[in-house]
Amino acid sequence: MKQFDTHRIFNINNADEFDTLALDVFRFQYENNKVYQQFCDHLKKTPQNVSDHLQTPFLPISFFKSHKVLSTQKEARTIFTSSGTTQSITSKHFVPDIKIYEESFLKAFKTFYGSPEELCILALLPSYLEREGSSLIYMVNNLINKSKHVDSGFYLHNLEELHQKLQELDRNRTKTLLIGVSFALLDLAEQFPMHLKNTIVMETGGMKGRRKELIREELHQILKKGLGVNKIHSEYGMTELLSQGYSKGDGIFKTPSWMKIITRDTEDPLTIQSNGKTGGINVIDLANIYSCSFIATQDLGKTYPNGTFEVLGRFDDSDIRGCNLMVL
Numbered sequence: 001m002k003q004f005d006t007h008r009i010f011n012i013n014n015a016d017e018f019d020t021l022a023l024d025v026f027r028f029q030y031e032n033n034k035v036y037q038q039f040c041d042h043l044k045k046t047p048q049n050v051s052d053h054l055q056t057p058f059l060p061i062s063f064f065k066s067h068k069v070l071s072t073q074k075e076a077r078t079i080f081t082s083s084g085t086t087q088s089i090t091s092k093h094f095v096p097d098i099k100i101y102e103e104s105f106l107k108a109f110k111t112f113y114g115s116p117e118e119l120c121i122l123a124l125l126p127s128y129l130e131r132e133g134s135s136l137i138y139m140v141n142n143l144i145n146k147s148k149h150v151d152s153g154f155y156l157h158n159l160e161e162l163h164q165k166l167q168e169l170d171r172n173r174t175k176t177l178l179i180g181v182s183f184a185l186l187d188l189a190e191q192f193p194m195h196l197k198n199t200i201v202m203e204t205g206g207m208k209g210r211r212k213e214l215i216r217e218e219l220h221q222i223l224k225k226g227l228g229v230n231k232i233h234s235e236y237g238m239t240e241l242l243s244q245g246y247s248k249g250d251g252i253f254k255t256p257s258w259m260k261i262i263t264r265d266t267e268d269p270l271t272i273q274s275n276g277k278t279g280g281i282n283v284i285d286l287a288n289i290y291s292c293s294f295i296a297t298q299d300l301g302k303t304y305p306n307g308t309f310e311v312l313g314r315f316d317d318s319d320i321r322g323c324n325l326m327v328l
Contacts, residue, residue: 022053058296064091081133120149124180163192189226
């Protein structure tokens with residue numbers, strides 16, 4: 001099995017290093033990932049004629065539902081799956097080396113929030129806890145285990161207990177992170193309003209069919225008022241990635257040095273958009289070395305010159321033009 005030097009991925013210091021490594025990853029995945037290679041060949045994009053990381057083909061995220069996207073012959077001992085209804089086909093992300101994921105999310109978390117050991121971490125993720133295969137649960141459980149605080153842990157539907165614990169921690173001036181799925185945080189804010197002074201509230205998105213979808217501004221306004229905080233933080237990740245972006249408020253996300261967001265034209269998926277224009281979100285996640293690092297998501301967003309981005313919503317199925325450019 002061909003190995004890639006993952007040490008390079010997590011030690012990127014500047015844009016030039018990212019560009020160089022992205023091209024190396026593209027060559028590696030073209031050579032070792034049959035699904036991605038056929039996709040690239042269909043677009044007539046190969047290591048021989050791609051000289052810039054922005055020219056690399058971005059695999060539609062739907063391929064994780066229909067194909068085994070792997071850049072190695074090594075057995076994938078971990079398989080992360082997306083949530084979905086009983087009728088829908090879920091994405092499967094085959095992960096041969098779980099330590100890469102652990103290094104990715106821990107380094108990113110430390111970059112933006114410091115060591116998890118210094119936080120009490122409370123997780124309100126009912127829709128994820130109630131199924132198997134969630135990469136978010138894997139990450140949060142790992143962070144909780146690294147937290148030194150005795151009260152760190154998961155909550156399911158016991159909102160009153162969570163409410164009492166949050167107030168107790170706040171009275172004790174304990175630095176706390178509450179991470180939750182949107183619909184559950186809304187339930188908490190509406191049923192048990194409080195004023196938290198020492199707690200970071202982080203939403204991971206998603207109503208999961210439990211409540212009406214809200215635009216980010218409306219969601220954050222309700223949560224800020226109900227939980228008594230000045231900012232709502234956000235996490236941007238997905239089953240098909242091994243890295244996350246974080247927002248510390250106002251919906252503006254930053255990524256770790258091995259992850260980059262660009263946008264594509266909504267009418268022409270092969271054309272990259274300039275900064276400030278709304279487009280489909282393409283992700284380069286170099287931690288995804290043994291699956292695919294170049295992914296075209298179904299999210300809409302904008303990028304900015306300083307490398308930050310915001311998420312504006314999702315494509316309707318009818319709006320995805322040319323995303324499935326071929327059937328393998």
